[in-house]
Structure formats: structure tokens, C-alpha cells
Amino acid sequence: MVTTHNLGFPRIGARRELKFAQEAFWKGQIGEEELQITGADLRRKHWQNQRNLDQVPVGDFSFYDQVLDMSVTLGNLPERVNQAGGSELERYFRLARGRSGRESSCCGVQAGEMTKWFDTNYHYIVPEFHQHTRFQLNGDRLIEQIIEARAQGLSPKPVIIGPVTYLWLGKAKDNSDRLALLGALLPVYSELLDLLANHGIDWVQVDEPALVTDLDADWRHAFNLAYHHLKTSNTKLLVTTYFGELRENLQLACELPVAGLHLDAISAPQEVARVVDWLPAHKQLSLGVVNGRNIWRANLETTLDWLEPVHDKLGGRLWLAPSCSLLHVPVELGSEETLDPEIRSWLAFATQKLDELNVLAAALNHGRSSVRKQLAESTAAIHSRALSGRVHHSSVRARTGAITPSLGKRQRTYPERITAQQQKLGLPRFPTTTIGSFPQTRDIRQARLQFRRGELTEAAYIQRIREEVSHCIDRQEALGLDVLVHGEAERNDMVEYFGEQLAGYAFSQFGWVQSYGSRCVKPPILFGDISRPGAMTLDWIRYAQSLTEKPVKGMLTGPVTILNWSFVRDDQPRRETCLQLALAIREEVLDLEAAGAGIIQIDEAALREGLPLRKADWNDYLDWAIEAFRIAANGVRDETQIHTHMCYSEFNDIIEAIARMDADVITIETSRSDMELLDAFRGFEYPNDIGPGVYDIHSPNIPEKGQIKALMAKAAERIPSERLWINPDCGLKTRQWEEVLPALENMVAAARELREGIQ
Ligand SMILES: CN1c2c(nc(N)[nH]c2=O)NC[C@@H]1CNc1ccc(C(=O)N[C@@H](CCC(=O)N[C@@H](CCC(=O)N[C@@H](CCC(=O)O)C(=O)O)C(=O)O)C(=O)O)cc1
Ligand SMILES: N[C@@H](CCS)C(=O)O
Numbered sequence: 101m102v103t104t105h106n107l108g109f110p111r112i113g114a115r116r117e118l119k120f121a122q123e124a125f126w127k128g129q130i131g132e133e134e135l136q137i138t139g140a141d142l143r144r145k146h147w148q149n150q151r152n153l154d155q156v157p158v159g160d161f162s163f164y165d166q167v168l169d170m171s172v173t174l175g176n177l178p179e180r181v182n183q184a185g186g187s188e189l190e191r192y193f194r195l196a197r198g199r200s201g202r203e204s205s206c207c208g209v210q211a212g213e214m215t216k217w218f219d220t221n222y223h224y225i226v227p228e229f230h231q232h233t234r235f236q237l238n239g240d241r242l243i244e245q246i247i248e249a250r251a252q253g254l255s256p257k258p259v260i261i262g263p264v265t266y267l268w269l270g271k272a273k274d275n276s277d278r279l280a281l282l283g284a285l286l287p288v289y290s291e292l293l294d295l296l297a298n299h300g301i302d303w304v305q306v307d308e309p310a311l312v313t314d315l316d317a318d319w320r321h322a323f324n325l326a327y328h329h330l331k332t333s334n335t336k337l338l339v340t341t342y343f344g345e346l347r348e349n350l351q352l353a354c355e356l357p358v359a360g361l362h363l364d365a366i367s368a369p370q371e372v373a374r375v376v377d378w379l380p381a382h383k384q385l386s387l388g389v390v391n392g393r394n395i396w397r398a399n400l401e402t403t404l405d406w407l408e409p410v411h412d413k414l415g416g417r418l419w420l421a422p423s424c425s426l427l428h429v430p431v432e433l434g435s436e437e438t439l440d441p442e443i444r445s446w447l448a449f450a451t452q453k454l455d456e457l458n459v460l461a462a463a464l465n466h467g468r469s470s471v472r473k474q475l476a477e478s479t480a481a482i483h484s485r486a487l488s489g490r491v492h493h494s495s496v497r498a499r500t501g502a503i504t505p506s507l508g509k510r511q512r513t514y515p516e517r518i519t520a521q522q523q524k525l526g527l528p529r530f531p532t533t534t535i536g537s538f539p540q541t542r543d544i545r546q547a548r549l550q551f552r553r554g555e556l557t558e559a560a561y562i563q564r565i566r567e568e569v570s571h572c573i574d575r576q577e578a579l580g581l582d583v584l585v586h587g588e589a590e591r592n593d594m595v596e597y598f599g600e601q602l603a604g605y606a607f608s609q610f611g612w613v614q615s616y617g618s619r620c621v622k623p624p625i626l627f628g629d630i631s632r633p634g635a636m637t638l639d640w641i642r643y644a645q646s647l648t649e650k651p652v653k654g655m656l657t658g659p660v661t662i663l664n665w666s667f668v669r670d671d672q673p674r675r676e677t678c679l680q681l682a683l684a685i686r687e688e689v690l691d692l693e694a695a696g697a698g699i700i701q702i703d704e705a706a707l708r709e710g711l712p713l714r715k716a717d718w719n720d721y722l723d724w725a726i727e728a729f730r731i732a733a734n735g736v737r738d739e740t741q742i743h744t745h746m747c748y749s750e751f752n753d754i755i756e757a758i759a760r761m762d763a764d765v766i767t768i769e770t771s772r773s774d775m776e777l778l779d780a781f782r783g784f785e786y787p788n789d790i791g792p793g794v795y796d797i798h799s800p801n802i803p804e805k806g807q808i809k810a811l812m813a814k815a816a817e818r819i820p821s822e823r824l825w826i827n828p829d830c831g832l833k834t835r836q837w838e839e840v841l842p843a844l845e846n847m848v849a850a851a852r853e854l855r856e857g858i859q
């Protein structure tokens with residue numbers, strides 16, 4: 101009999117119950133006890149969704165982030181947080197979110213750095229290390245949840261992040277070698293495994309996704325050291341890898357002295373046969389056979405075609421699971437009421453993916469005939485999608501087929517263009533601007549909700565948003581910013597908004613996915629060929645520009661970011677889909693230009709995120725991603741200034757590729773890393789204008805004028821000052837007006853003093 105299990109379930113809740121409880125707790129509206137009750141309630145519901153599996157994950161639930169939870173389990177919280185006092189939960193949130201000096205009688209606490217979880221749109225809190233970091237076990241959370249799961253009649257399989265990946269994910273703040281901490285870390289992992297064994301745990305899932313990345317000899321050796329150390333434990337270890345191929349780490353992974361290995365058979369189908377051959381006969385092989393990263397129904401018959409021979413070979417050694425944790429997909433398709441029924445029939449969210457897993461297991465255990473109806477439904481859905489007239493449009497194909505290199509080229513080079521742009525725009529040195537969004541207040545969201553529910557007419561909604569745009573322009577004029585934005589009040593999200601207006605997209609009502617902490621996104625579903633039925637942003641930008649003499653930036657999301665933050669069709673190469681998006685955005689760019697926009701910003705916040713995990717695959721991706729951006733952006737006249745923006749990632753290693761985008765100005769996140777990005781400019785001169793972020797918008801702390809000037813002085817060491825812009829790291833939608841106004845006031849004052857040469 102094959103064993104079924106799951107690597108992790110989405111924790112935010114089908115109706116974002118966790119988000120609302122977290123935010124209520126942070127506002128002091130509920131206490132710790134109530135938050136804990138919501139947590140337990142969600143765990144219970146989610147385990148019930150998984151009750152047909154042989155083993156359910158425990159420890160995948162988190163009040164903020166699973167990596168931060170592991171830091172707590174290992175007693176690795178930075179000193180600044182330990183000293184801050186408060187309950188364990190308060191300290192936990194303090195590291196996750198920071199605390200401004202204003203909130204407390206004492207000094208602020210700097211939040212932990214947040215970064216991308218591999219190539220996903222989930223963000224984790226980076227573990228902090230230094231040379232003398234010591235670890236201490238705190239296993240309470242896991243033990244309590246094991247007891248909870250057992251009380252519900254389930255067989256718990258604790259999930260932890262493995263020791264090597266834990267170190268790999270972190271950062272040594274003193275630049276010491278974090279791998280040198282392995283010796284100090286392993287005894288605590290042993291202690292944890294012993295504790296779990298004492299609580300009767302049979303299997304532990306040990307996540308080691310670092311195995312799908314490029315590892316040097318030291319990191320590879322660390323895997324051997326670690327698992328030889330841990331092999332004496334009385335629990336069986338299932339080492340899980342996901343998000344990619346093992347490649348040169350395949351033999352290493354197969355030979356680790358553990359009881360089982362999980363391979364992501366969706367992203368590494370060609371490695372299944374090799375792993376089946378390599379894996380020693382006493383080990384279990386878990387195969388991730390249902391895609392945990394997208395929302396398409398699996399083709400169960402074709403999956404069985406390759407899985408049955410594997411099952412014939414492995415018999416009871418075969419386990420089945422989704423490819424990775426289901427954290428990256430929404431909870432439940434059943435509550436969707438407005439999706440077109442045909443499109444809905446093509447989809448599977450987390451709960452449906454587990455159903456698919458159970459069908460596959462039943463087919464292996466009892467033959468396909470035992471699940472004939474379910475297999476037929478799956479096949480019918482696959483055929484319906486493949487043949488649907490909604491998916492394929494020859495006119496769109498003809499347009500991408502006609503793309504020539506000239507489409508992505510500006511007429512003249514940047515030095516020539518910038519002169520024309522400066523003449524037209526007449527901006528001062530160190531021009532100040534923001535990234536696009538201003539606070540998305542509860543009031544704005546409520547208005548949108550009322551509009552969606554039909555409680556507010558379209559005209560009243562537009563009027564309400566216009567008032568917000570007008571308020572935003574007034575505030576920016578009063579602050580003295582040089583290049584204004586309309587504030588993006590009309591957008592639910594920078595990707596979903598565009599998806600809603602492009603043909604080829606569908607939307608869910610409740611398809612929320614956690615992005616970080618309590619923040620969620622609802623990725624639109626890109627199911628078919630993409631075209632733009634009409635202008636998407638024009639009226640808002642026109643209106644904003646009508647209110648001011650200062651330039652207002654046209655504000656768009658770029659094709660690569662739209663692609664990376666959507667659930668994307670899997671029936672054609674991503675490049676093809678991205679080019680379709682690029683042509684649609686290009687039309688909008690040209691409409692904005694024709695309407696008089698002198699500056700157009702095209703955000704590519706997710707360009708870095710889409711980068712393959714293996715360096716060998718980078719060039720291929722970067723070639724088509726940059727081609728798509730250039731097609732979207734570069735149809736404009738020389739005097740029209742193109743901006744782009746990037747955030748949430750480290751860009752040093754792709755800065756030359758970014759330069760190839762040939763945007764006139766790039767605004768880029770740098771303040772949280774103290775301008776580390778600028779190290780990239782040591783051997784490489786970024787050729788165009790650049791606005792390195794000087795205001796960390798993720799923190800409630802308000803940057804001081806002096807801090808901003810110091811960051812700009814650092815930037816000026818690497819970039820000629822005539823090419824520098826002054827701006828925050830990212831959009832301001834998550835902040836409050838009370839925070840934004842003084843911060844921008846300081847930013848504008850810093851710019852003035854820099855212009856006047858005041859040190
Ligand atoms: C820049 N970032 C983005 C990423 N991915 C995206 N797709 N979009 C991004 O902007 N990835 C990297 C980063 C991640 N950062 C963030 C930052 C902020 C959020 C965020 O604020 N998310 C919101 C949801 C946004 C949204 O879709 N809003 C809708 C619905 C709002 C809503 O919840 N309405 C309530 C009623 C209103 C109320 O009472 O407040 C309801 O429907 O019940 C809208 O504005 O209409 C969040 O709330 O988490 C995400 C990623
Ligand atoms: N224009 C967007 C970019 C976020 S990455 C914003 O300002 O929110």
C-alpha cells in the first residue's frame with residue numbers, strides 16, 4: 101500500500117481568518133488567548149481537510165512565518181529582541197514586524213530582514229547569525245501541536261527545516277562563515293529529534309530544499325556531516341526537497357543516512373527514474389506528484405501512466421504527496437461562486453489537490469477501476485481546457501509571431517535621450533519621487549468592497565477614488581515632491597488589477613495566498629491568450645495630471661511581474677505568455693504617452709523572483725524576460741522617460757542584465773541592506789539614472805533627514821550624483837498616512853540640502 105502525506109497546508113485560512121486575528125491582536129483588539137484560539141481552530145479545520153491522508157503535517161502552521169518559527173525552536177533570536185521584554189509571542193512579532201520607538205516608552209526594535217522564499221512570492225524572516233551564535237532547544241510549540249493532532253485522531257508527522265537549509269537561509273551579520281555553526285547546531289537538532297521520539301513520533305519531515313540549488317563542496321559536505329550526526333536518532337527522517345531538480349546533488353541526496361527522501365516529481369520529472377535506481381532498498385521514496393505551485397487540475401491518467409511502473413518497482417516503499425507545501429495555493433475551490441463553470445472545472449486548490457492525491461493512491465492500491473469516475477472527470481477537465489475556444493486566439497498568436505527585435509529598441513541611446521527628457525521635464529538635481537502607491541486605507545478598501553457587492557454605484561465608487569487621488573496629489577504638492585504619482589487607490593493589487601482588465605484572465609473570490617505575515621495576495625488566473633480590450637489606467641493618470649503642473653508618472657506593472665505573480669497556464673512556454681503580456685502593456689504605454697504622460701513607470705518587482713534557482717538556467721530566463729520588458733517599454737519617443745522599479749530581492753548578481761532593460765530610471769530597494777546593492781557598482785557602472793531606496797517602507801520607523809543624506813552620500817560614492825534620484829524602497833500602500841508624511845518630509849528636506857551642498 102502506498103502512503104499518502106502532505107508537506108504543509110496553507111495556514112491563512114479559507115476566509116483569511118488568521119490575517120484578521122493577527123491584525124486584531126497587533127491593534128490590541130484581541131488578546132493572546134483569542135489569537136491562540138483562532139490558531140487552534142484553523143489547525144483543526146486544516147487537519148480535517150487532510151484527514152484522509154495517512155500522515156498529516158504538524159508544525160506547518162505559523163503565526164507569522166515557518167522560518168521564524170524554526171529560529172524560535174532553535175533558540176536563535178537576536179539579542180535586541182530578547183532584551184525587548186514582553187511575552188514570547190510579543191517578542192516573536194517584534195522580530196517579524198519591528199517596533200517603532202514611538203510605540204513604546206523605549207527605543208525601537210529593528211525588524212528581521214525579510215526575503216523571498218526560493219522562487220516563490222512568499223517571504224520569510226531571515227535567521228540572523230554571528231560567529232558566537234549558540235542554539236538552545238525550545239520544542240514546546242511542536243509538542244503541543246502533536247498532542248493536539250493526536251487528540252483529533254490523526255497521525256502527526258512533524259515538519260521542521262533541516263539544519264543545512266536553516267543555515268543556508270540565514271545571514272551572518274558579522275560576515276563570519278555561517279556554515280561553521282553547524283557543529284553548534286546539530287546537538288540541538290539531535291535533542292529535538294529525541295524529544296519527538298519520546299513523544300512517540302515515528303517520522304519527521306526534514307525540509308532541505310537547499311538541495312535543489314547550486315552548492316559548493318563545503319555545503320555538500322555539510323549535508324553528509326549533518327545527517328551522519330542525526331542518524332542515531334530514534335525517529336525516521338524523511339528529507340524533503342522541492343522546487344527543482346537535484347542534478348549534481350542527486351547522489352548525495354539519495355545516499356544520506358536517512359529513512360526516506362521526497363522528490364518534487366513535478367519540477368524534476370526526469371529525475372524520478374534515476375532516484376528510483378539510486379535510492380538504497382531500505383529507504384522510502386516520497387514523490388511529489390500533484391503540483392503544489394499552481395491551481396490546475398492534474399492529469400491523473402497520464403500521472404498514473406508513469407507512476408504505476410514506479411509503484412510496481414517500489415511497492416510499499418512509495419509515498420505520495422504534493423510536490424511541495426500547499427502554502428502557495430488557496431485553500432478551497434468549493435466556495436468560489438462567481439468563477440465561470442467551465443474554467444472552474446479546470447482548477448484544483450489545496451483541498452482538491454489532496455483529493456487528487458487520494459485518487460492516485462487508490463488507483464495504485466486498488467487499480468484504476470476503483471476510481472474510474474474520478475479519473476474520467478479528470479480527463480474530461482483536461483480535454484475541455486486543451487480544446488476550449490476561450491484559451492486560443494489566433495490573432496494574439498499572430499501578433500507574438502510578428503515580433504521583431506526592433507520592437508524592443510529605443511530610437512536613441514540613453515545619453516541622448518536623457519538630454520531631451522531633462523529639457524522637457526526641467527527637474528532639479530536629486531529629483532524626489534515615490535514608487536506609486538500611497539496608503540490603502542480601510543476606507544478605500546471598504547468602498548471597493550461596497551462597489552463589488554453592488555452597494556455603491558460605479559459612478560459613486562469612481563468619485564470616491566477620485567477624491568483619494570486628489571488628496572494624494574495635494575499631499576505630494578504640499579510636501580514638495582518633484583515627480584508625483586496618483587497613488588494607486590483604485591488597485592486591489594498591482595497584478596490582480598491588471599489581470600482583471602486583460603482578456604485571458606479569470607479571478608477567484610477567495611483564492612488568497614500568504615505573501616508574508618498577515619499580507620495576502622489573490623493571484624489572478626491566466627488561462628488563455630492575452631489581449632487588452634481597452635485602456636487600463638489612462639483615466640486615472642489623466643485625472644491626476646489634470647490636478648497639478650508637476651509631472652505625474654504613468655504607473656504600470658510590467659509583463660514579467662504580471663507573469664510571476666499570476667497563476668499561469670502550463671500549456672505553453674512562459675516566454676510565449678510573457679510576450680503576450682508585453683504586447684498588451686505596450687499598448688497601454690503608448691496610450692499613456694499619447695495622452696501626454698512624460699514619465700511612465702513599469703514595475704518589475706518580480707523580475708528577480710522568476711530567476712531560476714540554478715545559475716546555469718539564468719541566461720535563458722533573463723533573455724526572454726528582458727526582451728518582454730523592452731517590448732512593453734521601448735515603443736515610446738526619446739523624450740518620454742521610462743522608469744522601472746524593483747524590490748524584495750538582491751540584485752547585485754543580475755545588475756548587468758537589469759542595465760539591459762535600458763529603462764531611463766530605475767528605483768530599487770536598497771535601504772534595508774544599507775546600500776549593499778551598490779557593491780555591484782564596483783566593477784560595473786550602471787549606465788542610466790538610479791534611485792536607490794532611502795526609506796525602508798517595511799518598518800514603522802521614520803527615517804531621519806541625516807540618515808537619508810548619509811545613504812545618499814554612500815550612493816554618490818558609486819554613482820555620479822547627477823544620475824541619482826531620491827525615493828523610498830517601495831510603495832507606501834501598507835503604511836499609514838501619519839508615518840508617510842513625516843518620512844517624506846524628511847526625504848524632501850534631505851534632497852534640498854543635498855542640492856544646496858549642505859553636509
Ligand atoms: C509588492 N508586493 C506584492 C507582491 N505580490 C503581489 N501580487 N502584489 C504585491 O504588491 N509580492 C511582493 C510584495 C508583497 N507585499 C505585499 C504587500 C501588501 C499586500 C497587501 O496589502 N495585501 C492585502 C490585500 C490586497 C487586496 O487584494 N485588497 C483587496 C481586498 C481587500 C480586502 O481584504 N477587503 C476586505 C474588506 C475591506 C476591509 O474591511 O479592510 C474584504 O474583502 O473582506 C482590495 O483592496 O480591494 C491584504 O489585505 O493582505 C500584499 C503583498
Ligand atoms: N507601484 C507599486 C510597486 C510595488 S513593488 C507600489 O508602489 O506599490
Ligand SMILES: [Zn+2]
Nearest residue numbers: 705747830831
Ligand atoms: Zn516594490
